[in-house]
Amino acid sequence: MATIEIGIIAKESIKPSSPTPIQLKTFNLSLLDQLAPATYIPLLLFYTTSDHTAAAGRRLQLKKSLSETLTRFHPFAGRIKDNSSIDCNDDGASFTEAQVSCLLSDILKAPDHEVLKQLLPINCEAFLEGRGCVLHVQANYFKCGGIGLGICLSHKIADAATLSTFIRSWANTASGIGQKVCPIFNTVSITPPRDISMTPPALENLKIRDDKSVTKRFVFNGSKIAALKTKAPSMSVKQATKVETVAALIWKCAMKASRTNFGSSSRLSALYQNVNIRNRTVPPLPNDSVGNFIGSFIARAEDAEAELHGLVAELRKGIEEFCKKAKRLPLSEDISVICEPQMEALRMLTSDDMDLYACTSWCRFPLYEAADFGWGKPIWVSSGIPPAKNMVFLMDTKGGDGIESWVRLSQEDMKLFECDQELLAYASLNPSIASY
Template sequence: MATEIKVEIIERQTIKPSTSTPHHLRSYKLSFLDQMAFVIYTPLLLFYPITSTTSNVSTRHHAMSIDERCRHLIESLAKTLTHFYPLAGRIVKGNSIVECNDDGAAFIKARISCCLSDILENPDGQILKRFLPIEIESKEAGTGWLLLVQVNLFECGGMAIGLSISHRIADASTLCTFINCWATIALGSSDSDQVLNLPEFGAASVFKPIEFSSSSQPPAREVIKEKCIIQRYVFDASKISTLQSEVASSFVAKPTRVEAVSALIWKCATEASRSNLRKQGPSFFRQDVNLRKRVVVVPPLPENLAGNVVGSFTSKADEESSVINLKDLVAKLREGIEGLKEKYAAKLVFDSDEAWQEIKDEQNKPKTRDNMEIYSCTSWCRFPFYEADFGWGRPSWASVASIAIKNIIVLMDKRDCSGIEAWVTMSEESKALFESKVELLGYAFVNPSVIDT
């Protein structure tokens, strides 16, 4: 199917903020967490069928032609960039400063040689990547465009908006704040501060950046693409509820959705790995955490604080048995999140020097990855991507094309915001063993149609 679908770029243009950035905001300092972020683009895909009827202003906007919708997106994007002015700039000065020079964001129109229903019937991670304006792993994320948008126009009249935002300046929460602010402006409800959820640019005052000299710059954390397969697994709300009940214990009486699903994926992936007799060492699970809601500090972190406001913890399953206790993994994940909260709550001021030393110490440790498995998980659940209504209804599907590194797990809400979609990348051999796990298939559907779910 991938070879049959043509993606034809029909227009490229640069969108600048509708109002020039004031002189006193022209230099934006990256935080320590921004400095340490990988040089990649954070992707998002929002799919809008032509028949959507959920818009608040359906009479006016639903009558728009495709060209009118694109012009509407361009005009509202220009207004949105006045509030997200760093996204229209470029990273300079040793990767520590964004020059907010109003160079603009990229806006691309593409014609797709199929109907939107063809994509939703059989989602394919490789095809989805073609609807993004730039490769996720592109090094341009550190030197070029900080925001790119690709509007994909399907033969049926449906549309998919693909966004790529530099991970050096934004995490998933910032991306969500941006997309919903843009949608609110596009709806025309109001562009007043009282209605818009505007970002707060000030993470560098909390996570103070390291002032590196020209001779001591940290190596850019670039991603090396690996040969792996991306697969989507869908957990319905009822299945998750059952799973939560079964993994509850005296240590974790009420597991969250993410804890239950993450533990199940970790367990099945580790058992599958150990079953091929090549990975008998410990298994590690690294979980990224949004610090805005999880960490209690004084003053509290604003929920709309822009940038990378993400911490992480790593849990270890060192059992060498081919069968792992699922409740134990849930307890390890809960212990990890509680430990992370305590770590940050104990500090009213983030110690960047200490954090940088920890990173260097970790980098200097002997690497013994050949006899272990390391999984990395990030959860985008509870981010309101499904509220992004530009005037022709809310998206029928919000998705992410996963990065080409094995053992990466991305969790997103289903459209009902109760179920979970898990995008998992792994080697072809590991995927076959993973999907043979009866326990996994008892809770998850392997890449079902979006239309039916």
């Protein structure tokens, strides 16, 4: 099921319910925001409802609550002016309504990356899309009454934690359950903007942007992860986390596929891992701080024979070293802990002698719990749109003990990766959402 028919019902701008005060009309981006790529962060939320009579009410509820939420998140209703500011002009968030030709169950039987992209309001794989409107929403209505919300938020002002905060605030407003979330706009005070000569990392110009790549979904259930974790301990890591364990296995199997295709058992490999720095800096930052509070580290596979426990140890060493550096002094005094891994990754991407993989984990964000708009928690949450080759995305399964992964590799590497017996001993290839 590579294509579906989607008919656009309506398209409008949802403006804040109250105008933005004149003193807040210009929102300055921080240095961390300036360094973020000009892309959008995608999110898909799926809900099973069969009450067609309530459809009109749900549509009104979504729009009204979004308008009220934008009053608190006023930059999200503005326009990206340049790489230094957002014009908070209250032009509004783009809101599209679409009728989908199939049943929601057709999507959930075997989720397809190419199909999911069609349920988003914009093309999140296009870097030039990251300018202009800050927030795009598409409400997809299925024949069965099910709803799929596709949300794209500009990376110039938000990371995954910010997106999670926004969804929680919008859902709380829509359902009337829980406290209203008040975002904290403090990025400029943490990392003041600069007149930087280097534009944000231009991944679109690098070889990682390979159109001949394939994205596939693998699900690790809780019992399989528990079994895998028994193989992860080492002298330096007594007890691995589930993210470390799953990331290490995916890295190992991807590395194995690449080395086989290159005909070199010693080809260098590294994994670039994103880190939420809110609780790792001096001083720590509130969880509801809005902006790009993202750091990173690079783990390396130094040995030709890369074993799971060794890769886990490298991941643990990377995060521990990052945390030590992040706690040395305020970010406003030294941004090198953020910039240096980014620059090193860019250098690695231009090398023909090694593979660099990038891993992003959303396992810490309780999106299933937070995204109840008044008609129940989502049956499935996904952001399975890795924008480039050699990227890995991890998210908790609905029960919380498993991990759903989306992996994007070259066609040649994916042919070997998806058949790797060590991987398939712990992961299921694209199972139905109903099966876990």
